Amino acid sequence: MGILANTVSIxxxxxxxxxxxxxxxxxxxxxxxxxxxxxxxxxxxxLSVGWVHTGNPQESAFAVPGDFWHDHxxxxxxxxxxxxIPAALLKAYLQxxxxxxxxxxxxxxxxxxxxxxxxxESVHNMLLARTLPIPAVYDAVWDTRSNILSFTSLGRGTxxxxxxxxxxxxxxxxxTAVHPFARAAEVVADELKPAxxxxxxxxxxxxxxxxxxxxxxxxxxxxxILFRTMTGSAEYRVCRPGPESPEVPFTAYLNDxxxxxxxxxxxxxxxxxxxxxxxxxxxxxxxxxGKGISEAAIIFEKGDELWKMxxxxxxxxxxxxxxxxxxxxxxxxxDAAAEREALFFERxxxxxxxxxxxxxxxxxxxxxxxxxxxxxxxxxxLEWLATE
Numbered sequence: 123m124g125i126l127a128n129t130v131s132i133x134x135x136x137x138x139x140x141x142x143x144x145x146x147x148x149x150x151x152x153x154x155x156x157x158x159x160x161x162x163x164x165x166x167x168x169l170s171v172g173w174v175h176t177g178n179p180q181e182s183a184f185a186v187p188g189d190f191w192h193d194h195x196x197x198x199x200x201x202x203x204x205x206x207i208p209a210a211l212l213k214a215y216l217q218x219x220x221x222x223x224x225x226x227x228x229x230x231x232x233x234x235x236x237x238x239x240x241x242x243e244s245v246h247n248m249l250l251a252r253t254l255p256i257p258a259v260y261d262a263v264w265d266t267r268s269n270i271l272s273f274t275s276l277g278r279g280t281x282x283x284x285x286x287x288x289x290x291x292x293x294x295x296x297x298t299a300v301h302p303f304a305r306a307a308e309v310v311a312d313e314l315k316p317a318x319x320x321x322x323x324x325x326x327x328x329x330x331x332x333x334x335x336x337x338x339x340x341x342x343x344x345x346x347i348l349f350r351t352m353t354g355s356a357e358y359r360v361c362r363p364g365p366e367s368p369e370v371p372f373t374a375y376l377n378d379x380x381x382x383x384x385x386x387x388x389x390x391x392x393x394x395x396x397x398x399x400x401x402x403x404x405x406x407x408x409x410x411x412g413k414g415i416s417e418a419a420i421i422f423e424k425g426d427e428l429w430k431m432x433x434x435x436x437x438x439x440x441x442x443x444x445x446x447x448x449x450x451x452x453x454x455x456x457d458a459a460a461e462r463e464a465l466f467f468e469r470x471x472x473x474x475x476x477x478x479x480x481x482x483x484x485x486x487x488x489x490x491x492x493x494x495x496x497x498x499x500x501x502x503x504l505e506w507l508a509t510e
Contacts, residue, residue, distance in 0.1 A: 204258070360372065362481040
């Protein structure tokens, strides 16, 4: 689903490097245009990757500001067109080609190895010419105020393709994943930053080490939300910047889906608990057996508005991120382009509000987890688990 859909999955990156604020439009226009998508409908190419307009994957020119520039946002999409021939189909056509070769050359009892490779390539190219490429489009929105870029795919292969093309397009910039430790460093209070550094279990500054060595952040965070969900302490206040005003109250709680994991002698063991929960008894049993919560559905309520997301605890990816619905007004007196622009800004405001609520919740967890309250809170969690 695209960035403007009411439900979307996103990961986030920070854009790092020398960013020319006064010439950013020219840089983005030239960089995106240089690596714009090129169609492979005609021909036999197996893959084409490039940039297209968000909301219109048929357009790939980035010369006009309205194509991709929205105030402080740069919106563009990765398009990947791929031709793929099913192995069974290739095998069937290759057998026909080999039979025809043997019929035309009775002196051979079987097709020579070199000829078989030639036939395979010929059949492969013939089938490619008959096969239409399958398109896949993934949106990206770069907030030039914060230099946070949101991307609408959680697939590692797609993320790598995106990062590779972004690096080719903007060689002086790079993307760094906003993983749990990086997000913690952004939202934690200044006075607790030494405590966060002391709690860092990584031995290097590489992203892989920071992620793998600090899985405790996601598992402790989700366990803390679960405890608060079940003990009636689900009320919080906005404490991070964003569209919503500071100190606005909201509630946050876990609901209908949790995934728990543990590493055993036979490898990773995974338990998924789905459906409306009363006391989370199955989850508590798994936690007592040593499993940790790796992902869970979190619901945020603010007034009459509701946000829901499935947090992937290891990477802090947001799956099935659902915001309050945005309705496109069908008014013939309003210019269609202006309506789309208004829809974009309304949608981004709702996404950012949801992330602001998440960061506020995360910041309040870190204030307890890294402060003097944690020993008492951890004891209460253990006591609660023992009685459930």
